[in-house]
Amino acid sequence: MKRLLQSLLQWKLRILAMAILRRYRPTVVAVTGSVGKTSTVEAIYTVLSASFTVRKSLKNYNNEIGIPLSIIGVESGGRSPFKWLAAFATALRLILWKSGYPKVLVLEMGADHPGDLGYLLRFVPLTIGVVTSVAPVHLEFFKTVEAVAAEKAAIVSRLPKTGTAILNYDDKLVRAMAAKIPKSSRMFGLLSKADVYATGISLNQTNQKLGGITFTLHYRGETATVALPHVIAEHLVYSALAAAAVGITLGIPLPTIAGRLKKFEPPAGRMRLIAGIKKTLIIDDSYNSSPLPAKKALWQLGKLTAKGKKVAVLGDMLELGSYAETAHQEVGAAAAEYGVGYLITVGERSRDIVRGAIEKGLSKDHCFNFPTSLEAGKFLQQQLATGDLVLIKGSQGVRMERVVKEVMARPERAVELLVRQGREWQ
Numbered sequence: 065m066k067r068l069l070q071s072l073l074q075w076k077l078r079i080l081a082m083a084i085l086r087r088y089r090p091t092v093v094a095v096t097g098s099v100g101k102t103s104t105v106e107a108i109y110t111v112l113s114a115s116f117t118v119r120k121s122l123k124n125y126n127n128e129i130g131i132p133l134s135i136i137g138v139e140s141g142g143r144s145p146f147k148w149l150a151a152f153a154t155a156l157r158l159i160l161w162k163s164g165y166p167k168v169l170v171l172e173m174g175a176d177h178p179g180d181l182g183y184l185l186r187f188v189p190l191t192i193g194v195v196t197s198v199a200p201v202h203l204e205f206f207k208t209v210e211a212v213a214a215e216k217a218a219i220v221s222r223l224p225k226t227g228t229a230i231l232n233y234d235d236k237l238v239r240a241m242a243a244k245i246p247k248s249s250r251m252f253g254l255l256s257k258a259d260v261y262a263t264g265i266s267l268n269q270t271n272q273k274l275g276g277i278t279f280t281l282h283y284r285g286e287t288a289t290v291a292l293p294h295v296i297a298e299h300l301v302y303s304a305l306a307a308a309a310v311g312i313t314l315g316i317p318l319p320t321i322a323g324r325l326k327k328f329e330p331p332a333g334r335m336r337l338i339a340g341i342k343k344t345l346i347i348d349d350s351y352n353s354s355p356l357p358a359k360k361a362l363w364q365l366g367k368l369t370a371k372g373k374k375v376a377v378l379g380d381m382l383e384l385g386s387y388a389e390t391a392h393q394e395v396g397a398a399a400a401e402y403g404v405g406y407l408i409t410v411g412e413r414s415r416d417i418v419r420g421a422i423e424k425g426l427s428k429d430h431c432f433n434f435p436t437s438l439e440a441g442k443f444l445q446q447q448l449a450t451g452d453l454v455l456i457k458g459s460q461g462v463r464m465e466r467v468v469k470e471v472m473a474r475p476e477r478a479v480e481l482l483v484r485q486g487r488e489w490q
Contacts, residue, residue, distance in 0.1 A: 084136060091191045092169045092171060093108060094171050097238075099199055099354065100299070101126070101172045105120050106120070106303070106328065107304050111325065112310070117164070125140075127176075136154055137158075175202070178215055191224075191228070213238075220241045220245050228250060230249075230250050232302065234253035260305055262281060274337060281321070283318055289322060292326070295335075304328060332481060335348075340473055341445065341448060353378070363398070365403075370451060376407050376457075378409050379409070396422075399420075408434070410435075412435075414458075418433055437462055465484050
């Protein structure tokens, strides 16, 4: 019965979303990829919102239920039939009485299983399709990275003839998607062969104070200096480049794009800097995890300086299938390679992170494993000292934001700063 009700709800939302899209015909920018989707959506919104009325995906709504809710502009009704009725009423009002509706929708599209994107794209007509990257995620269902790439390519193959694909040139699997479509494409990346690219990336840090990232933005011989004062992760430059490519596609001048990107701030739980107890610094990357983003986060931790020790608190990475053991060991090896001096892990799978770190030379006495994030957070509280720099990351199911809350200097701001603070998560 529960499955039947879910299917009925999904069908109703799809029909309502289709009707709204047909009535208002907004420009739809869809963003998919193995990593960086939400940050890229945020960057695109930052670039476009001063030129158009724009709506971005609500919360983490990126599936068959969430996409229609973002199109309607309402949050999930959860277990309340009255909230669902109110959501349906909002949709009907939009359909029956034409009113103000965003000119641009920036939608994040996820794919946990084969065919997920195909379902979404059957009722969401795209104008621009953005692919951030392809990496070994959800391998429990996709089996191979090539299968992941084939799924992500759907967002490109479903574009109309007048549509534009925005593709990561630096990712070979993403770059290859351009050759398979007779449509316009615009590449972004750090390599100069990309249409939109960055040079001179600099992370500004003085006496453990982080001043963000700067770089030079290039497009067809034109350049502009971009400052990202709220960004400390160099891999988020890709989100800014994708946003620049979308802005160019929609006619926004390069200097204007550069100026607007100054306001770009990563969403909660994505490499955000938070003040910690005992005058420590926390890099909150607790939203989710998979092998490639985990290694990138550790690499970034390694590039930063700290007066105290560097601590990595890493949770299980889920849905990796047969690759799970190897993936966790590789992340542990990266932790040791990039200078982590103290490793705390959460979950049974993350014991392999510890094994990988010890094999790479990290002292066994500096490695710890806990079954839950709450226990890890309590332990971390006791171990921190002035000047420590802490990276916290793990898959959603491990709830690593609880570790952040235990050690942040102002836990009363958790609702404002951390992920998964709504009542449905408590």
